[in-house]
Amino acid sequence: MKKQLRKNVLRERMELNSHEVAARSRAVCERLLQMPEFCRAETVKFFISFRNEVATGDVIRQALDFGKRVVVPVTDVVGRKMVPSRIERYPQDLHPGAFGILEPAAEKVCPVSPREIDFVAVPGVAFDLAGNRLGYGGGFYDRFLPGLKPEATLVGLAFELQIKEHVYPELHDCPVDWIITEKRLIRCLAD
Helix, strand or coil: CHHHHHHHHHHHHHCCCHHHHHHHHHHHHHHHHHCHHHHHCCEEECCCCCCCCCCCHHHHHHHHHCCCEEEEEEEECCCCEEEEEEECCCCCCEEECHHHCEEECHHHCCECCHHHCCEEEECCCEECCCCCEECCCCCHHHHHHHHCCCCCEEEEECCHHHECCCCCCCCCCCCCCEEECCCCEEECCCC
16 A cells, blocks of 8 residues: 555655646745745755656745755665765756765765754655655655754745655654645644
């Protein structure tokens, strides 16, 4: 059921054209920029979007312009972990990394302790209203999120089509506190 849900949502998301992705992403990012939790945050972690995810490029640029310390993932495929690395320029500090996703070039990697991160934009294939997340199946975020400080704000960025009634969470999954779509800001109330 989980694999089929992942396949169906990814197919539906990939059917969006570039104009739909751009317009919906702008709406999501406008909501994110207005969140008090984001405004207060000094160190923010974003994912670098790919395959029709909510486009994060503009909000990363804005966070840098606001003077926030911005970190993005560097994927350690062998160690099966994600290392947050500070960037100072977007997209100049990035090049294609694991899975073809942009990440800091080797000479630009500047690790930041997960305990220093105040706000995390979390990707996902699908989310439910309790904040549970269906990821891509690699477990990178499932291993990364528990290492954050307890008061860090976790925000799922998704299109409305990615909100589902049930995403089949497992015990090790970390729910997000909020989900932002192009239509709403959802305060998640974990079961």
